[in-house]
Amino acid sequence: MIAWTQKYIINKWFFLILLTVVIVAFVLTITPAGSGLTQTGEDIRKRDFFGINLASRKDVGPVIASATASAWINTGERGFIESSSGDLLLGRVAYLHYAHKLGLPPPSKVELERYIRSKRIFLGEDGFFSKQAYDDFKQLIDDDPAITQELMMQALLEDFQIDKISSALVGPGFALPFETQKQVEHSKTVWSIDVATLKYEPFQPKVEIDEEKLSSYYKSNLARFEESAKVKVSLIKFDYDRYAGTAQPTADELREFYEEHKDQFKELRSSSEAGSEPDPEPLTFESVKDSVTKVMVEERARRLAEEAAHAFILKLYERKISRDSKQQITGLLEDAGITPIELPAYTRSNPPEDTDLPRRSLEEAFALSNTRYYSDVIETNNAAAVLLLRSIEEARIPSFNEIYAKVEAEYRAKEKKKLFAEIGLKLKTRLEAALAEGNPFRKSAEAVGLEVETFNDFTRRNPPSELDRRLFIQNSHLGKGQISPMVILDKDGKFVHILGKEIPEEESSLSELADQEEILQRINLYYQTTNLIAEIVAREQQKSEE
Known part of the structure; x- marks a missing residue:
């Protein structure tokens, strides 16, 4: 299982012929305002944060990349918690600073394998390490030009050190005996509940609309109606395959290349024989x-394509060919035998997906201008590429009349949600009154048009599969006979009525208490760590702003 990680650590040569894109897809869209992390390149004033310049994209980019990769590895989802990502990113920098300061060693091979086996992305449906999930992930990052093995390994190694420094800074978690006892009792409590649902979609209240209300809503929410800037670019591709014919090495060059990289070819043969009988013959x-020919031709073809792309850019620069000189640009492309691909207009947050260009490169097209209308050379899986600016439409806020229908639709939706919440308050009061008069909850709820489900005799450990756990967790503090406020889940309104709540009278076993104590210790440790690192981050941020 650890062959991939060993291969990374021991044999970096193979990664030179893989794509080495630093920022994973969607990275630059997650930096929140106010975090201090720049989104606009080199800002005016340097802001030092544990040796990282928060005003420098060069410094911040790799942090965002590894943090995003870490989030994917640890959650199994390719995304990020945008509302708190700024704190998480700054916390990551702080953790790694102290790990370096304390000289924490990297994990051993055994530790690394154990650590990898614990990560969410590599777990199967049963919650245990899955070789299939691991292999699928490897294949995914091999196929995706926006991800590299180097980046994912960096994230894993950093996470390992962050976990270690977290334990060192805070120490063991704690749990008070009475908290442990209460949690065990809570987990063993037997519940019976009614869940009454008020459907959102059929709710069609009358919403009063007039010009003044809509105009006021529009003026108060101008940012909601802003249309993002759009860019149009042409994609110029120098395909590697076009240069393969001129990249053929001589016999002497092949043998010299083989001798320099013999160990890697030995490993390449071993990996190709995985699952079959190893070849007893010595490597020659x-x-x-x-294989030597294939690798060498691919490497040379890639280099020739990149040189051709650089030469194209150099001609544009040296000949002072302006963006309006369409004929001269077309002539250069015809001489190179390349037909430009016109990408559709796109916004920074919604670049085209039907291209193998890294998202970061597509986003950086917004930095192009009339004077610098061509990008740097971009590496992809099958070509060296250059983007040429066609046009940029600046961000704008359409006039009220221009988007009248959109403003009206949003206002109606907002008012509907408001009226829906008001109906929920009235229904709760009505249901409580009916219950106080001795009327059954189900009968009263159905009489006002609610759909009712009943769930009998279950515990928090084993809730019914049909019961939304979020609903139960939010209302588990209620006592028998109580009704919850209306909770919105997936647009619909939910009321919970506690039919029964039986707290066990028998004493908890030592093993139950021990298990619950461990859980509480982990929870308390998490909050200790979070609070400590937040304080450290705040102090360092204050220094950086002085």
Whole structure:
């Protein structure tokens, strides 16, 4: 299982022929305002935060990349918690600063394998490490030009050190005996509840609309109606395959290349034989000649394509060809035998998905201008590419009359949600009054048009599969006979009525108490760590702003 990680650590040569894009897809869209992390490149004033310049994209970019990769590895989801990502990113910098300061060693191979096996992305449906999930993930990052093995390994190694420094800074968690006892009792309490649902979609209240209300709503929410800037670019691709024919090495060059990288070809043969009987014959040049030729041709073709792309840019610069000189640009492309691909207009947050260009490169097209209308050379899986600016539409806020229908639709939706919440308050009062008069909850709820489900005799440990756990967790503090306020879940309104709540009278076993104590210790440790690192981050941020 650890062959991939060993291969990374020991044999970096193979990664030179893989794509080395630093920022994973969607990275630059997650930096929140107010975090201090720049979104606009080099800002005016340097802001030092544990050796990282928060005003420098060069410094901040790799932090965002590894944090995003870490989030994916630890949650199994390719995304990020936008509302708190600024704190998480700054906390990551602080953790790694102290790990470096204390000289924490990297994990051993055994520790690293154990650590990898614990990560959410590598777990199967049963909650245990899955070789299939691990192999699928490896294949995914091999196929995706926006991700590299180098980046994912960096994230894993950093996470390992962050976990270690977290334990060192805070120490063990704690749990008071009475808290442990209460949690055990709570987990063993037997519940019976009614869940009454008020459907949102059929709710069609009358919403009073007039010009003045809509105009006021529009003026108060101008940012909601802003149309993002759009860019149009042409994609110029120098395909690697076009240069393969001129990249053929001589026999002497092949043998020299083989001798320099013999160990890597030995490992390449071993990986190709995985799951089959190993070849008993010793490794020789002839036995891997085809592989040597393939690798060398691919590497040379890539280099030739990149050189051709750089040469194209250099001609634009040296000949002072302006963006309006369409004929001269077309002539250069015809000489190179390349037909430009016109990408559709896109916003920074919604770049085209039907291209193998890294998202960061597509976003950086917004930095192009009339004077610098061509991008740097971009590496992809099959080509060296250059983007040429066609046009940029600046961000704008359409006039009220221009988007009248959109403003009206949003206002109606907002008013509907408001009236729906008001109906919920009235229904709760009505249901409580009916219950006080001795009327059954189900009968009263159905009489006002609510749909009722009953769930009998379950515990928090084993809730019914049909019961939304979020609903139960929010209302588990209620006592028998009480009704919850209306909770919105997936648009619909939910009321919970506690039919029964039986707290066990028998004493808890030592093993139950021990298990619950461990859980509480982990929870308390999490909050201790979070509070400590937040304080450290706040102090360092204050220094950086002085």
